[in-house]
Amino acid sequence: MTVKNIEKAKAERDITMRRYSTYRKTPTFVSTVRRGFTLLELLIVIAIIAIIAGMLLPALNRVREKANGIDCVSNQKQIQQALSSYVDDNQEYFPAYSNISAAGDGFTSTWIDTIYKGNYLKGGAVFFCKSHRTRKATDFDAKYISDPLSVYPSATFVNVSYGYNSFYLGCSLMLPDATQSNWITPAKRPQIRKPSETISLVDTVNLSKPHQGSCFCVPCIDESFLNGGFAGQPDPRHSGGCNIAWSDGHVSQVSNIDRKNPFLSDPFRKGNTDGDANNYWDRK
Numbered sequence: 001m002t003v004k005n006i007e008k009a010k011a012e013r014d015i016t017m018r019r020y021s022t023y024r025k026t027p028t029f030v031s032t033v034r035r036g037f038t039l040l041e042l043l044i045v046i047a048i049i050a051i052i053a054g055m056l057l058p059a060l061n062r063v064r065e066k067a068n069g070i071d072c073v074s075n076q077k078q079i080q081q082a083l084s085s086y087v088d089d090n091q092e093y094f095p096a097y098s099n100i101s102a103a104g105d106g107f108t109s110t111w112i113d114t115i116y117k118g119n120y121l122k123g124g125a126v127f128f129c130k131s132h133r134t135r136k137a138t139d140f141d142a143k144y145i146s147d148p149l150s151v152y153p154s155a156t157f158v159n160v161s162y163g164y165n166s167f168y169l170g171c172s173l174m175l176p177d178a179t180q181s182n183w184i185t186p187a188k189r190p191q192i193r194k195p196s197e198t199i200s201l202v203d204t205v206n207l208s209k210p211h212q213g214s215c216f217c218v219p220c221i222d223e224s225f226l227n228g229g230f231a232g233q234p235d236p237r238h239s240g241g242c243n244i245a246w247s248d249g250h251v252s253q254v255s256n257i258d259r260k261n262p263f264l265s266d267p268f269r270k271g272n273t274d275g276d277a278n279n280y281w282d283r284k
């Protein structure tokens, strides 16, 4: 190898080593300091979460309300089926909305007790609507759900979510010829003029004691009867609508009900003229 070649080789080696050295020594930035979020970044993240929650919550509430409504329809179907089976077995009579003592000095049981005693329903969960939010759950609920008759009879007067059309099915109090002696006579199925349009059960609330729940009887007549403090009135708690079981057995939701006075809205006002020849729900 000539001197010239040797020098050339050395020069190339030096260049290669410098390159290698440069490559190896190229600094790479690795922070050894852990940096947290700044306050601004945290606020931005919180704001984004709040916006997303704000968009999702109404949708979630709508889904939950829809599920509650479906659950309520199922409850009413089961109760109405129990009522229909009772009617089948009892010479077409609907159950009396209440029974009174032989001495006539007080209620001894309700239509609810009657259908449980006849084994037409099992368990009490079907009497609670999940959208009945003014009602406060109590110890009573657990006993009632497992065995309604364990709290028989007084507890079934209150704290349930559905009312029975007591005046037109459960008794004849408001019929033109009603007298004190026959006012607990229930209707017979063939006496109902329009079964598919006559309320049997409805979502109710007791305005006197909304925390306690609605009463068992719903006078679909007018608000004056409610002053007694134990009766429930229709409660449009499903997005402004009420679920209703009709006396022919079907269940549907009725919307656009006057919240302040549901008795001004159909179908409740149809039974609002007691004794009138046009009273929609008078018996045949």
Ligand SMILES: [Zn+2]
Binding pocket: 069, 072, 073, 129, 130, 131, 132, 203, 238, 243
């Ligand atoms: Zn309901």
